[in-house]
Amino acid sequence: MTLQQMRYAVTIAQYGSMNKAADMLFVSQPSLTSAIRSMEEELGIKIFKRSKRGVTITNDGAEFLEHARRICQQYEILEEKYVNSASLKRKFGVSTQHYSFAIKAFVEMVKKYDTAEYEFAIRETRTRDVINDVGTLRSEIGILYMSDFNRDVIRKLLRDNDLDFHKLIECNAYVYVYKGHPLANEEYITFDMLKDYPCLSFEQGEESFYLAEEILSENEYTHVIKATDRATLLNLMVGLNGYTLCSGIICEELNGSDYTAVPFKADKDNKNPVMEIGYIVKKNSIISNTGENYIEEIKKYLKEIKSI
Numbered sequence: 001m002t003l004q005q006m007r008y009a010v011t012i013a014q015y016g017s018m019n020k021a022a023d024m025l026f027v028s029q030p031s032l033t034s035a036i037r038s039m040e041e042e043l044g045i046k047i048f049k050r051s052k053r054g055v056t057i058t059n060d061g062a063e064f065l066e067h068a069r070r071i072c073q074q075y076e077i078l079e080e081k082y083v084n085s086a087s088l089k090r091k092f093g094v095s096t097q098h099y100s101f102a103i104k105a106f107v108e109m110v111k112k113y114d115t116a117e118y119e120f121a122i123r124e125t126r127t128r129d130v131i132n133d134v135g136t137l138r139s140e141i142g143i144l145y146m147s148d149f150n151r152d153v154i155r156k157l158l159r160d161n162d163l164d165f166h167k168l169i170e171c172n173a174y175v176y177v178y179k180g181h182p183l184a185n186e187e188y189i190t191f192d193m194l195k196d197y198p199c200l201s202f203e204q205g206e207e208s209f210y211l212a213e214e215i216l217s218e219n220e221y222t223h224v225i226k227a228t229d230r231a232t233l234l235n236l237m238v239g240l241n242g243y244t245l246c247s248g249i250i251c252e253e254l255n256g257s258d259y260t261a262v263p264f265k266a267d268k269d270n271k272n273p274v275m276e277i278g279y280i281v282k283k284n285s286i287i288s289n290t291g292e293n294y295i296e297e298i299k300k301y302l303k304e305i306k307s308i
Contacts, residue, residue, distance in 0.1 A: 003075060005039040006068040008032055009047055013065050017054045069137040070282065077288040092290040093121035095133035096143035097213045098202055098230045099277075100251035101305070105297035107254075112293060124230060126204050127211035128157075134280050135161030140291050142280040143298075145247070147273050149218050153210040158280060167278040169302050173215045174248030174261040178237040188265035191219070198223035200233050200242040214245045215275050216264075234259065247275050249305055 012021040012032070022029040040047055047061035057065065076090065096102040106122045113120075123133060127144055134142040146154050146165070158165055175189040181197075183189050203226040204211045209218070225242060227233040236242045237259065248261040279295060281287060287295070 001039050001042055003072070005035050007072055008035050009039065009061075009065060010068050010072055012036065012048065012055060013057055013061075016056075018050070066136055070285075073137050073140070074286055077286050090117060090288075090290070091119045091121075092288065092294075093123065093133070093139035094141050094143065094294065095123040095125055095130045095139040097127060097130060097145065098124050098233075099143060099247075099249070100230070100254045101249050101301055102143045102298065103254055104251045105294060105301050108297045108301075109290070109294045113290070118290070126202070127154075127213060128205065131157050131161055131163065131280070134163055134282065137282065140281065140288060141294060143277070144280065145213070145215075145275045145277040147215060147275055149216075149273065150210045150212075151276075162283050163280045164283050165278050165280050167276055168298060169247075169249075169277050171247045171249065171275050171277070173245050173264040173273060173275065175243050175264050176237070176246045176248075176250070176259060176261050177243045178234075178241070179258055179260050180238070181241050181243070183243075183262065184260050186262055188263045190265045190267055191270050192267070194243060195222060198225045198236070198240050198242040200225050200227060200236050200244045202226070202233070203228050215247075215273055216245050216270065219270065230255075247277060249277075249302070251301075 008021070008025060008027075011025055012018060015021050015024065018032060019029055022032045025032065036047065043064070045060040045064065046058050047064055048055040049058055073091075094102065094106055103122060103124070106120075110118075110120055121139070123129070123139060125133070130139075130142040130144050133139040142163075144154070155165075175183070175194065177184050183193060183197075186193070199214075199221040201212060201214045201217070201224065204213075225236060225240070227236060233242075233244065234255065237244075245264065246261065248263070250259065250261050279298070281291075
């Protein structure tokens with residue numbers, strides 16, 4: 001088995017087609033098919049099922065491809081660090097919960113590079129997808145948070161996917177609202193003050209209870225509206241006087257200046273928990289230069305926010 005064969009398999013899985021993968025790899029389709037069959041025979045497994053509609057990944061193939069992606073990515077990172085091959089189209093991806101600061105840091109990082117030489121990707125997505133993306137090396141880095149409520153569940157998911165969590169910042173809960181909201185100018189906001197307004201949250205699918213992005217998600221809310229993207233959630237804040245509970249780290253440059261974060265005040269039934277926001281990466285992996293630059297941009301931005 002060679003690195004080239006592993007790259008072939010990863011590319012086929014990416015495009016779901018032998019013909020498309022052959023075009024992208026600049027090899028003939030018969031040569032590609034022969035290389036994959038030879039590797040399957042050597043490994044004693046079937047990686048792909050072939051049909052007229054294309055190829056599908058077998059269970060054995062899915063496990064193999066997870067390892068193959070990791071090896072190929074690590075090799076590319078080594079090339080970037082030590083070989084600096086000009087012909088290599090480098091890839092870098094981030095998957096994140098819906099944090100504007102993560103996007104801001106990504107923007108500043110990309111500005112340092114020639115985008116003609118890189119294939120960049122930023123994915124604002126559900127908590128489970130953040131973990132899966134980094135676990136399968138679709139993204140090199142993931143951004144998410146933990147609290148006393150979800151820590152055990154998140155840590156188990158990280159262990160299952162062979163991931164490490166690195167803390168970036170700790171912060172208390174804030175109530176994020178439109179500046180035209182009746183509570184926008186309050187010194188603080190309690191749960192009792194919010195009872196007549198809809199709570200907005202990002203949809204997480206069937207496992208939303210422990211994977212919610214919003215702090216204090218375990219509480220019961222009278223009015224709840226779910227959204228799948230940040231722009232829709234902001235629109236609901238304006239149109240319905242909705243609110244969401246967040247870290248208070250708001251990037252006006254990206255979200256605009258029409259919103260504000262008001263401190264959440266705890267009461268006897270509702271404590272103000274600590275949000276521990278951090279980044280996740282594969283265990284024992286080499287972080288690329290691009291990844292290191294991205295993490296530095298996040299730390300720089302968070303440091304500036306903290307000093308204000």
